Amino acid sequence: MLLDELALTADTVASTRSRLAKVGALAELLRRLEPDEIAPAVGFLVGKPRQGRVGVGWRGVAAATGEPAAEPSLTVGDLDAVLDRLAAASGAGSSGERARELAELIGGATDREQGFIGRVLLGEVRTGALEGVVTDAIARAADRPVGVVRRAAMLSGDLGETARLALTGTEAELAAVGLVVGRPVLPMLAATASSAAAALETTGEASVEYKLDGARIQVHRAGDEVRVFTRNLADVTRRLPEVVDVVRRLPVHDVILDGETLSLDEDGAPRPFQDTMSSFGAESASETVLHPWFFDVLHVDGRDLLDEPLSIRLAELERIASAHRIPGEVTADPEVAEQVSRDALAAGQEGVVVKAIGSPYAAGRRGSSWIKVKPVFTYDLVVLACEWGSGRRTGWLSNLHLGALDPVGEFGEPGGFVMVGKTFKGLTDELLRWQTERFPQIETRRTEHTVWVEPSIVVEIAIDGVQRSSRYPGGIALRFARVKRYRDDKTAAEADTIQTLRGLLRG
Numbered sequence: 001m002l003l004d005e006l007a008l009t010a011d012t013v014a015s016t017r018s019r020l021a022k023v024g025a026l027a028e029l030l031r032r033l034e035p036d037e038i039a040p041a042v043g044f045l046v047g048k049p050r051q052g053r054v055g056v057g058w059r060g061v062a063a064a065t066g067e068p069a070a071e072p073s074l075t076v077g078d079l080d081a082v083l084d085r086l087a088a089a090s091g092a093g094s095s096g097e098r099a100r101e102l103a104e105l106i107g108g109a110t111d112r113e114q115g116f117i118g119r120v121l122l123g124e125v126r127t128g129a130l131e132g133v134v135t136d137a138i139a140r141a142a143d144r145p146v147g148v149v150r151r152a153a154m155l156s157g158d159l160g161e162t163a164r165l166a167l168t169g170t171e172a173e174l175a176a177v178g179l180v181v182g183r184p185v186l187p188m189l190a191a192t193a194s195s196a197a198a199a200l201e202t203t204g205e206a207s208v209e210y211k212l213d214g215a216r217i218q219v220h221r222a223g224d225e226v227r228v229f230t231r232n233l234a235d236v237t238r239r240l241p242e243v244v245d246v247v248r249r250l251p252v253h254d255v256i257l258d259g260e261t262l263s264l265d266e267d268g269a270p271r272p273f274q275d276t277m278s279s280f281g282a283e284s285a286s287e288t289v290l291h292p293w294f295f296d297v298l299h300v301d302g303r304d305l306l307d308e309p310l311s312i313r314l315a316e317l318e319r320i321a322s323a324h325r326i327p328g329e330v331t332a333d334p335e336v337a338e339q340v341s342r343d344a345l346a347a348g349q350e351g352v353v354v355k356a357i358g359s360p361y362a363a364g365r366r367g368s369s370w371i372k373v374k375p376v377f378t379y380d381l382v383v384l385a386c387e388w389g390s391g392r393r394t395g396w397l398s399n400l401h402l403g404a405l406d407p408v409g410e411f412g413e414p415g416g417f418v419m420v421g422k423t424f425k426g427l428t429d430e431l432l433r434w435q436t437e438r439f440p441q442i443e444t445r446r447t448e449h450t451v452w453v454e455p456s457i458v459v460e461i462a463i464d465g466v467q468r469s470s471r472y473p474g475g476i477a478l479r480f481a482r483v484k485r486y487r488d489d490k491t492a493a494e495a496d497t498i499q500t501l502r503g504l505l506r507g
């Protein structure tokens with residue numbers, strides 16, 4: 001298929017509001033793809049090419065962009081092949097080769113294709129809601145139940161392969177997609193409540209567990225082979241030797257565990273999140289040792305446990321990894337739940353997660369079986385721009401412009417961002433240094449005082465609430481915003497929405 005057709009459909013999908021129309025246009029496109037084009041095309045559509053990020057930045061794309069071709073000639077396969085070559089060309093001496101590849105690709109592209117290729121390369125396709133829409137379109141195009149398609153996508157962690165199987169295989173083959181030890185699945189996520197007692201009202205009897213302030217890990221072991229994945233399913237095995245060691249010693253052959261990793265100080269108390277994240281993000285194992293704490297088990301020795309109730313999974317976890325379980329208690333008593341919550345905070349942790357004791361493991365879902373309770377309101381927002389500091393901060397990029405996600409396009413394009421406030425509070429010298437180095441690399445334009453950046457960096461902000469405001473387009477402004485930390489493990493499409501923030505007006 002010509003890439004131009006794909007780009008045209010992507011444009012149509014971006015510009016129509018009706019979900020039904022989006023699904024229809026995508027299903028129509030999917031039906032017309034050749035079997036070997038399906039997986040790459042789906043990857044392009046949702047902004048997650050099979051090759052991952054191939055390390056091409058905004059400047060690289062700009063340098064390669066020239067006069068567009070008059071007639072479309074590139075195919076879906078051409079773009080896929082160039083991404084393969086860009087991903088393979090790394091290391092010294094590869095930059096010339098990469099620039100040539102890119103210039104040739106973009107030079108042969110029409111105006112519409114150039115825009116599309118740029119968005120795919122820069123990871124700017126506004127995914128979020130799109131993955132759900134594409135999932136529905138796959139089900140429609142393949143005439144399969146959407147639940148079966150969704151489950152296969154969650155368990156394989158791969159929407160492109162799921163689409164290929166749905167469109168070219170039998171329904172039984174699609175339904176048979178299950179857990180494979182070594183292949184990560186999307187993690188189950190939590191809803192939010194204001195107190196442990198309120199959460200318990202929703203869940204009924206629950207496992208009330210500490211919400212450790214670390215980083216999510218999913219650990220797979222097959223025999224002696226252990227692999228560790230992040231919340232985004234990136235492989236971080238080499239960075240976590242302690243975790244690998246612990247899991248290798250468990251009394252099982254095969255296992256998949258879900259948990260949190262964080263470092264401890266000399267007294268055994270948890271260290272701040274920034275320390276954990278900097279070791280997590282490092283290229284190899286660093287000085288800080290990261291310990292695992294597990295709260296769930298999805299598979300043990302040939303047996304999938306996803307559909308078992310939490311009570312059974314926790315009993316299994318106790319049997320195989322009791323020394324590495326996250327602290328918590330199973331209770332239906334709000335008083336006990338509140339006590340666990342107080343203990344968690346006293347231990348320096350973030351709060352608790354309250355989990356319905358009868359619930360299955362809903363991979364990739366944010367349902368109400370898991371409910372997190374954090375006493376401080378924090379929101380994940382996107383950096384839109386940054387102003388140069390003054391006084392002691394002269395020369396540093398300091399005051400952040402913060403945006404909330406606008407998934408339905410209430411204030412512009414769906415999946416865009418609406419500015420809701422600014423802050424320079426809570427920034428350490430280290431963060432100021434990092435911002436000043438990082439932001440110019442993703443700069444889109446600048447004036448004397450301000451550098452605008454690609455909306456791709458997520459920052460966690462603590463606030464006291466929101467107030468009505470005519471200064472910002474969304475009609476609200478953050479109150480007493482301060483930076484807690486950068487969330488390298490989240491994408492901009494996962495940021496909190498303008499609707500969520502507006503909901504605070506009522507509170």
Ligand SMILES: Nc1ncnc2c1ncn2[C@@H]1O[C@H](COP(=O)(O)OP(=O)(O)OP(=O)(O)O)[C@@H](O)[C@H]1O
Pocket residue numbers: 188189190191209210211212213214215216231260295326353372
């Ligand atoms: N006992 C626990 N059970 C489940 N998750 C836990 C637990 N302790 C810590 N966590 C962390 O809390 C997160 C649960 O919140 P959620 O599913 O909303 O993820 P999130 O979007 O990363 O949220 P947050 O920004 O609050 O960490 C998990 O991703 C995990 O990293």
